[in-house]
Amino acid sequence: MLKESSREKFTPWNIGVFNMEWEKTILITGGAGFIGSHLVRLFVNKYQDYRIINLDKLTYAGNLSNLIDLEGSERYFFLKEDICDAERIRSIFGDYDVTDVIHLAAESHVDRSIEGPMEFVMTNVVGTVNLLQCAKDKWGGEKDHVFHHVSTDEVYGSLGTEGLFEETTSYDPRSPYSASKASSDYFVRAFYHTYGLPIKISNCSNNYGSHQFPEKLIPLMINNIVNQKPLPIYGKGENIRDWLWVEDHASAIDEIFHKGCIGDSYNVGGLNEWTNIELVKYLCKIMDIKLGREVGSSERLITYVQDRAGHDLRYAIDASKLERELGWKPSLKFEEGLEKTVDWYLQNSEWIDQVTSGEYKAYYDKMYGAK
Ligand code: NAD
Numbered sequence: 001m002l003k004e005s006s007r008e009k010f011t012p013w014n015i016g017v018f019n020m021e022w023e024k025t026i027l028i029t030g031g032a033g034f035i036g037s038h039l040v041r042l043f044v045n046k047y048q049d050y051r052i053i054n055l056d057k058l059t060y061a062g063n064l065s066n067l068i069d070l071e072g073s074e075r076y077f078f079l080k081e082d083i084c085d086a087e088r089i090r091s092i093f094g095d096y097d098v099t100d101v102i103h104l105a106a107e108s109h110v111d112r113s114i115e116g117p118m119e120f121v122m123t124n125v126v127g128t129v130n131l132l133q134c135a136k137d138k139w140g141g142e143k144d145h146v147f148h149h150v151s152t153d154e155v156y157g158s159l160g161t162e163g164l165f166e167e168t169t170s171y172d173p174r175s176p177y178s179a180s181k182a183s184s185d186y187f188v189r190a191f192y193h194t195y196g197l198p199i200k201i202s203n204c205s206n207n208y209g210s211h212q213f214p215e216k217l218i219p220l221m222i223n224n225i226v227n228q229k230p231l232p233i234y235g236k237g238e239n240i241r242d243w244l245w246v247e248d249h250a251s252a253i254d255e256i257f258h259k260g261c262i263g264d265s266y267n268v269g270g271l272n273e274w275t276n277i278e279l280v281k282y283l284c285k286i287m288d289i290k291l292g293r294e295v296g297s298s299e300r301l302i303t304y305v306q307d308r309a310g311h312d313l314r315y316a317i318d319a320s321k322l323e324r325e326l327g328w329k330p331s332l333k334f335e336e337g338l339e340k341t342v343d344w345y346l347q348n349s350e351w352i353d354q355v356t357s358g359e360y361k362a363y364y365d366k367m368y369g370a371k
């Protein structure tokens with residue numbers, strides 16, 4: 001388990017010395033979560049001249065074992081903090097001389113936002129505004145900084161059977177989660193227009209890959225197939241999501257952070273639409289083969305359950321601006337990425353056990369029965 005290492009290392013006498021050596025000190029929020037951990041790893045391994053500070057509250061969704069391989073790196077530091085804590089965040093900007101921010105910390109699960117929206121308002125809205133204030137006060141009018149806000153395509157609302165979300169599509173959030181993310185995007189834009197804060201926003205489609213908390217569709221289904229538990233499909237399973245491999249999202253953030261235009265938004269996605277039922281059936285098939293089960297046996301676990309309230313029908317991203325302007329394209333085909341993902345979960349059952357103990361265990365057991 002990684003230690004909270006930074007406080008020991010950043011004693012006042014050595015902060016200045018360290019800073020002379022770093023090209024950038026990037027504060028990555030939410031780095032112990034699913035996407036954040038992939039991004040932190042990418043940046044620490046790729047950029048030898050950057051100091052990366054991972055600031056995370058370690059909610060149920062944050063797990064330091066996601067970054068165990070970075071333990072011991074001189075360029076990586078972890079701070080257990082809440083982005084809503086104005087005093088602490090302000091002093092961190094000063095003490096560590098933060099030059100840039102990539103902001104991912106959030107409450108991220110739609111179902112939880114329906115159960116209780118206030119936590120989403122606090123972290124996603126209040127926490128974001130707090131970070132914006134601290135960045136503005138620290139950087140003054142200086143332009144050689146970046147505040148990159150990581151957002152979602154869900155801010156655009158729900159599509160019918162035709163069309164794609166473009167950067168110019170009007171926001172039309174419908175769940176408490178997407179409303180809180182849209183609100184944070186608006187604040188980020190407001191800080192650009194009002195105070196000249198150098199911001200960038202990326203709006204990405206649904207991610208999948210290793211280290212995703214098993215309350216989201218793909219890891220939940222993998223876990224339940226392994227344990228031969230019901231596979232709950234909301235409504236008729238006809239809702240469509242556009243899936244992107246998490247490491248491709250991290251590489252897109254890398255491109256946008258370094259080369260994107262200040263003040264701009266970039267959509268990120270893989271043109272990879274699946275209905276939920278198609279996707280779950282496909283997962284059942286490949287997992288039956290991998291687990292040496294009779295093909296078709298896992299499909300029998302599919303259980304249609306009550307639909308999610310206000311369930312958005314379809315998300316689909318037009319990421320052509322990102323390809324045209326910055327040359328980014330997804331690297332992996334979905335079938336390949338899904339297979340890698342399944343293999344990771346099958347080989348890391350202790351990770352699942354670890355993250356599904358405690359608070360989540362009670363919720364999971366209530367929904368699917370104790371293991
Ligand atoms: P996640 O839930 O896996 O991780 C969120 C992280 O934020 C956790 O480590 C958690 O401990 C931390 N956190 C929560 N509240 C905090 C607080 N108050 N202070 C500090 N840290 C806090 O989420 P994820 O799926 O990795 O998503 C990361 C970001 O990307 C979010 O902003 C999300 O809206 C956005 N996004 C996610 C997806 C997706 O498919 N998962 C798609 C597009 C955009």
Ligand code: TYD
Binds near residue numbers: 111206220233241
């Ligand atoms: P989810 O992974 O929660 O992501 P989001 O709601 O942010 O898109 O859900 C993906 C889709 O899968 C969504 O249409 C809801 C559906 N879903 C189910 O049918 N069953 C489930 O148990 C879960 C968690 C999701």
